[in-house]
Amino acid sequence: MGLNPEEMGKLDTVISTRRRIKRGTALFNTGDKFTSLYAVRSGFFKTCVTTADGRDQVTGFQMTGEIIGMDGIVSDRHSCDAIALEDAEVCVMPFDQVEELSREFTTLQHHVHKIMSREIVRDHSVMLLLGSMRAEERLAAFLLNLVQRLHARGFSQSELILRMTREEIGSYLGMKLETVSRTFSKFVEEGTIEVKQRYVHIKNTDALKQIVNPQSCR
Amino acid sequence: MGLNPEEMGKLDTVISTRRRIKRGTALFNTGDKFTSLYAVRSGFFKTCVTTADGRDQVTGFQMTGEIIGMDGIVSDRHSCDAIALEDAEVCVMPFDQVEELSREFTTLQHHVHKIMSREIVRDHSVMLLLGSMRAEERLAAFLLNLVQRLHARGFSQSELILRMTREEIGSYLGMKLETVSRTFSKFVEEGTIEVKQRYVHIKNTDALKQIVNPQSCR
């Protein structure tokens, strides 16, 4: 991040608190008072919003190094649930301290702004996915995004374990779990991937890219 | 915003520059260097992202008082287009000056964070709309949101002029323009609204709310 030792020391005091979250439990729920941002140290989360009539929508999946909780700043209360999909640990970063240090260190301030901007840009690409892609394209884009983020963390480029159910994938991608399952099966038939429950092996990355972006070579 | 006179004075220097944008032209385009945030003073904008293969998705409509450009912070380049849907004027707020003043004034700093958080929360509700609502629900939610924002600016609670085409509404809501038009017609048949081209009169707000939220009274 380009911080000097002094800055690093100050930062350490902010993120001194850790918190463990067991699989299936919430880091926070809709309506909870907002106090802190959370950096995922280990484990895997989903965030989801819920309507009055019980429908819900997974708005994102977060893995190691990603930040959760920015939804709470605007109204001082969280507007979504953050659920651990496996046993997880987060760094608790009290937001008033983050703001205090941001005033002191330009680098940190800009970093905070970038993190929020990145979330906005990510959300826009999900809107594009939900608004204009068909089922196959959505799932292909999802798999490519997931494996790319895992690869950036030192994992395989071609193999991954899904931490979420078909239903959660479907909720994120705006499709029913049966459609998710069928689309997986279709990719398997075409020889693009191998699937064994939560395990996925991407045999042909280019084929997936082709599906997402049919005519990129005009 | 709760700023004192000194703070107001400083702030004025940041937003001294104005810029006029003619209808149909861009405030910025994808790939443009990011320098500033823009506050809409008058007029109406859309922001949209584009894929390599030419599909695009309207990610939002912005009216007076709303802020455009936060997508550019993360990579120093804009990741979407901002197009004026009618002749418009914006305040140009150079982002380095915004950051500088934010370090000085806690109130402003927190305000900036809130604006970005609000955008994130808004995006999440659009994801919910795109991911789990049917055409009627989407259009009803869209009309209610639009008229509510207009009412907050002193306009009517029941009448509005659409600044965007059916196609742009459809792109935002993830449906084709024909479906938008048919859904408008359906609402008219049911006596919920009156439509005359871009003019819309909401005759029964509760009916629209009922459509968005069918079972909120369980």
Place this chain on the structure above:
DNA sequence: CGTAGTTTTGAGAGGCGTCAAGGAGCGTGG
């Protein structure tokens, strides 16, 4: 080894997209 949760697969229905044609509104120029 039984049970609950998850996933797969099938059959049928329906909502929305696609294609196509016609109509209305608006700006421009004769």
Place this chain on the structure above:
DNA sequence: CCACGCTCCTTGACGCCTCTCAAAACTACG
């Protein structure tokens, strides 16, 4: 002032993609 063309909007017919409902298979876990 009116005609013309352009853009935008509406409506119909048809087909496909995805949802819904249902049943069965598989896995994990106690």
